[in-house]
Amino acid sequence: MLGLKDVSNRVLEARYAVRGPIVRRAQELQKRGKEIIWCNIGNPQALKQEPLTYIRQILSLVEYPDLLNDKHVDEIFPSDVIEKARFIIAHSKHGLGAYTVSQGFEFVRDAVSKFITKRDDITARAEDIYLTDGASQGAQFVLSMLIANPNDGVMIPIPQYPLYSALISLLGGKQVNYFLDEDNDWQLSQASLEQSIKDAKQKGINTKAIVVINPGNPTGAVLDHENIEMIIEFAREHNLSIIADEVYQENIYDNEKKFISFAKVMCELDVRDVSLFSLHSASKGYLGECGQRAGYLEVRNIPTNVNNELLKLRSIGLCSNAAGQIILYLMVNPPKKGDESYELFTKEKSGILNSLKRKAHLLSKGLDSVDGIECKTPSGAMYVFPRIDLPDKKTDSDYCLSLLESTGVCVVPGSGFGQLPGTWHFRATFLPPEDQIKQVVEKIEDFHTKYTNV
Amino acid sequence: MLGLKDVSNRVLEARYAVRGPIVRRAQELQKRGKEIIWCNIGNPQALKQEPLTYIRQILSLVEYPDLLNDKHVDEIFPSDVIEKARFIIAHSKHGLGAYTVSQGFEFVRDAVSKFITKRDDITARAEDIYLTDGASQGAQFVLSMLIANPNDGVMIPIPQYPLYSALISLLGGKQVNYFLDEDNDWQLSQASLEQSIKDAKQKGINTKAIVVINPGNPTGAVLDHENIEMIIEFAREHNLSIIADEVYQENIYDNEKKFISFAKVMCELDVRDVSLFSLHSASKGYLGECGQRAGYLEVRNIPTNVNNELLKLRSIGLCSNAAGQIILYLMVNPPKKGDESYELFTKEKSGILNSLKRKAHLLSKGLDSVDGIECKTPSGAMYVFPRIDLPDKKTDSDYCLSLLESTGVCVVPGSGFGQLPGTWHFRATFLPPEDQIKQVVEKIEDFHTKYTNV
Incomplete structure (x- = not known):
């Protein structure tokens, strides 16, 4: 039987903290009924971001092109969605079930x-x-x-x-x-x-x-x-x-x-x-x-x-x-001005981007105000990467594990991303809904104070 | 700038004949207007096999769950499809747009x-x-x-x-x-x-x-x-x-x-x-x-x-x-007896499998009857792998390339799969529609006779 000694060192030595031991521990805790706030990974739709209607309507038609022949199709889908779906079906030729050419359609x-x-x-x-x-x-x-x-x-x-x-x-x-x-x-x-x-x-x-x-x-x-x-x-x-x-x-x-x-x-x-x-x-x-x-x-x-x-x-x-x-x-190739879907698409898009912007500020400012945490407001992407002061002999992994166990907030230690020796960080995504972001700040503040005052 | 000398030998030495040089040549010929019969790869839906209605109806609903709330949904989709889609949506929790756990739902x-x-x-x-x-x-x-x-x-x-x-x-x-x-x-x-x-x-x-x-x-x-x-x-x-x-x-x-x-x-x-x-x-x-x-x-x-x-x-x-x-x-988890979709599903399924069986026989018997080609009837999978007699100094790659150029039939040389030294083969899938399979046999017969009588 296969043993660890047979496994390639290249695999053994690989690390992927975003889904590493702390995340697996969080999954265990969740199974046992603990409420987890998933700040470990940039996974928007797991954190209540809705997919864009336009995208999913077209996918729905392209997966099942017969729907285009249904007598109600014009009532159900906007005209530009139907048109775009027809265009895609014509150009993908064999639909979604055939291998495409290697580079893609x-x-x-x-x-x-x-x-x-x-x-x-x-x-x-x-x-x-x-x-x-x-x-x-x-x-x-x-x-x-x-x-x-x-x-x-x-x-x-x-x-x-x-x-x-x-x-x-x-x-x-x-x-x-x-x-x-x-x-x-x-x-x-x-x-x-x-x-x-x-x-x-x-x-x-x-x-x-x-x-x-x-x-x-x-x-x-x-x-x-x-x-x-x-x-x-x-x-x-x-x-x-x-x-x-x-x-x-x-x-x-x-x-x-x-x-x-x-x-x-x-x-x-x-x-x-x-x-x-x-x-x-x-x-x-x-x-x-x-x-x-x-x-x-x-x-x-x-x-x-x-x-x-x-x-x-x-x-x-x-x-x-x-x-x-x-x-x-x-x-x-999003909908263009004048297309029936344009307005909804634009509303959904700016709703998402504006909310992300607010949440980036909420989380970073909130954390930055905690004693012993220094957090820049991110200009882009989906994460904060605050620097944290830790007691002697404690690592960021210890910190993140304790944070998870005591608050249910799942973040990833800075060591998973690399950091200047002697500094400690963690990465948290600001994707959760705004009310949860506030909770995250409170929970981390409370935890950090206790953790560093031991 | 990057040169071939910088590319890993592991990549340089890898070969994948199913999409190798002969297939790329076929793509070129097709672009120039030549009709190609694609027998190189087991890609059923590129060869006119239809997807199962049941599968695509459910995908359509799961990609766009709002469709379940449409007042016409019961007219458009069978009841078991709707029920199964609801089950999947409930169990996938964040839908199809979130990363799932690493091993899958x-x-x-x-x-x-x-x-x-x-x-x-x-x-x-x-x-x-x-x-x-x-x-x-x-x-x-x-x-x-x-x-x-x-x-x-x-x-x-x-x-x-x-x-x-x-x-x-x-x-x-x-x-x-x-x-x-x-x-x-x-x-x-x-x-x-x-x-x-x-x-x-x-x-x-x-x-x-x-x-x-x-x-x-x-x-x-x-x-x-x-x-x-x-x-x-x-x-x-x-x-x-x-x-x-x-x-x-x-x-x-x-x-x-x-x-x-x-x-x-x-x-x-x-x-x-x-x-x-x-x-x-x-x-x-x-x-x-x-x-x-x-x-x-x-x-x-x-x-x-x-x-x-x-x-x-x-x-x-x-x-x-x-x-x-x-x-x-x-x-x-296909539909069960008694489910509204069961009959259509079963009809589509057996239609596909029976046709494959007929085509396996058609292609293998047809090729086997050609002088200089020995072709077993496959018991399974989607391919024939006939053994071919070739003139001295000709390889199966030469043969398949000539076949492509002169007939448009795209098959893969046996050397792409490996064969006993001194023997030559090609692989052809029997997925094309039945009338095309007959053409393939005729074209190969005609080609083989000319190629080996030079």
């Missing part, structure tokens, strides 16, 4: 390329787009290609989203940390990047790529133009590919800030010798369709022979789920 | 375990079931765990479904071939297994698992009880885990044969010291819902600490797509 990739063009005023091509089961899968494909040897390294921010450290471990590569500057709003500094790659080199690591998460997870920071330019120049100088995780591009809550894509800045600078892999997803933004597993990967400045290898890799898993591909299509 | 895993119990008269547990984006993903998880070192080997049948060779390459392990006996209806022989593991040992390979595909892909062979017993004993003796790819379990066309699961035989023999990983899918059978990416992995005789590692690995990609999980639920 061509009409969806066309729509994604037009979305990029409209967003950034740059050209984009359907053949450079891969539809994926969530952005995670896109990251997996890219890192599978790039990590060729045990001393191949990938730079990741600290703190980071632990998908990246987990994939690097699973693929047998080396994690090369660069530290974000907490005191400077978690921005990147060239000095920190240079230090990081220099240290890696001294350890014999061949650094091949840099991961940038913008807006930041867990930090909530939004990178400015200058920062992005600096990173592109750094990547060029060190011959690194850039993996730009841009899944939170719609989640910006600071009126002074704006999402700028790596693709746009690269085109502006006319940089053609730095390979770029950009990730986007329907799980975040205002759709929050996590369970549908829909994302895309766009590649730029990749020679055709490398793109062919990526295509082969993608083809081994056949294709991403077809319903998810349709959701992605709708994400980049 | 508990009520779906419960239903899968009951399905196994009913099928095999053995116990099964929801905690041993992992819902996956198609069976391919389950295979990937298992092999990721098992391939720990470059000299770790996995036994695979020759011919095989090339997912396995591709995954072994991507994970940096060693492929250990065992040959199926073409002259004995592609059954396994103990002598061949023993020879294979002995040869591997001599090469310094540490063989850790054996993959068995039953019913066979591409062979169509259905393993008998004795064969399965033999394999289990062999695995025990050599301390191998068994990966049982059982995705074609519903696709049996020979009245004398019957699908027997590895789990059932293991329980009958009371074997508790051989680890078993069983794969199943909603892509094949009579559902053919390939594009929905729905499958499951069941584990047996796995210690808890190893199961925990598998759970961690699964959690890194978060969860399989939720709509696919629902399809899997419906696959193991």
Whole structure:
């Protein structure tokens, strides 16, 4: 029989705190009847965010096209929903039950390329787009290609989203940390990047790529133009590919800030010798369709022979789920002004984004007012990442476990994302409903005071 | 910029002929207006198989639950469909838009375990079931765990479904071939297994698992009880885990044969010291819902600490797509006698399976009658794997490419699956509509005669 000794070290060493031991403990407690407030993961619809009506109406018709022939269909669905469903059915050809081509429906990739063009005023091509089961899968494909040897390294921010450290471990590569500057709003500094790659080199690591998460997870920071330019120049100088995780591009809550894509800045600078892999997803933004597993990967400045290898890799898993591909299509192709659904769609969308903004403030300000907790107001994404003072010999894992046991609030220790040694943090999403956010603040305040006064 | 030299050898060396160069060439030809008959891949709904009404009606309601509140809903949907949709919505709790727990919805895993119990008269547990984006993903998880070192080997049948060779390459392990006996209806022989593991040992390979595909892909062979017993004993003796790819379990066309699961035989023999990983899918059978990416992995005789590692690995990609999980639920929970949908469901199901049976005969007998082609009638799965005589210096890849160029029939060369050196084959699926199957036979007959008489 199989034993732990037979399991690959790459698996044994991988860590994914977002669903790690504290979350499993929370699941146990919930089964025993304890009320849990799930702040561990950016899973909007598990926290009462409703799906957009437009998206689900169309999916409903596309899953069961016979419904379009029902005599009541015009009473049930808005005219633009019916029209869009007919368009999708005509273009998907075999419906949702057939494997699509490996990169995904061509009409969806066309729509994604037009979305990029409209967003950034740059050209984009359907053949450079891969539809994926969530952005995670896109990251997996890219890192599978790039990590060729045990001393191949990938730079990741600290703190980071632990998908990246987990994939690097699973693929047998080396994690090369660069530290974000907490005191400077978690921005990147060239000095920190240079230090990081220099240290890696001294350890014999061949650094091949840099991961940038913008807006930041867990930090909530939004990178400015200058920062992005600096990173592109750094990547060029060190011959690194850039993996730009841009899944939170719609989640910006600071009126002074704006999402700028790596693709746009690269085109502006006319940089053609730095390979770029950009990730986007329907799980975040205002759709929050996590369970549908829909994302895309766009590649730029990749020679055709490398793109062919990526295509082969993608083809081994056949294709991403077809319903998810349709959701992605709708994400980049929302109803237009004048369409029957436009008003409801816009109302739902701004309802979600405005509520997120309020909750980002509520949670961060609330926590920041607690003695011993320092919490920045996030400019983007879905999380706060407060810094906490802890008693001697206590770790953030101890803290988060105690918090869970005594209050039912489930957050993830900063160690799961990485942090400057000697500092402690936790990540909490501000997705729960507003009344629950208030409870979370009260519970944490009460807990923190007791915990640190022992 | 990234170059081919930067791409991992594991990726460069992976091959997946089912979507390989010949298929890409077929896509090009189709774009230029050539009519292609797609016999390269088991993709039923791309070849005019209709989805089951019951499945799609329920999905339609579950994607858009508001439809249940429409005053016409009772006129549009059968009562059992409405009832089942309500049940699913109640049990999925957050609908299809939230990440589910990593292993998948508990009520779906419960239903899968009951399905196994009913099928095999053995116990099964929801905690041993992992819902996956198609069976391919389950295979990937298992092999990721098992391939720990470059000299770790996995036994695979020759011919095989090339997912396995591709995954072994991507994970940096060693492929250990065992040959199926073409002259004995592609059954396994103990002598061949023993020879294979002995040869591997001599090469310094540490063989850790054996993959068995039953019913066979591409062979169509259905393993008998004795064969399965033999394999289990062999695995025990050599301390191998068994990966049982059982995705074609519903696709049996020979009245004398019957699908027997590895789990059932293991329980009958009371074997508790051989680890078993069983794969199943909603892509094949009579559902053919390939594009929905729905499958499951069941584990047996796995210690808890190893199961925990598998759970961690699964959690890194978060969860399989939720709509696919629902399809899997419906696959193991079809309408019952007396339900309003029962009659239509049964009619559609038997229509599909009977047609597959007729087409298996049509294609295999047709090809077998061609001079220079020897084609067994498959007992199961969705393919024929005829042996072909070729002129000197011609390979099966040359043959399949010429066939494509001159007739538009797209099949996959035997070399993509592996074959005894000196023999040539191709794999063709018998999924196209019956009138097309006749055309395929005529086209291949005509082509083969010309090709071999040059």
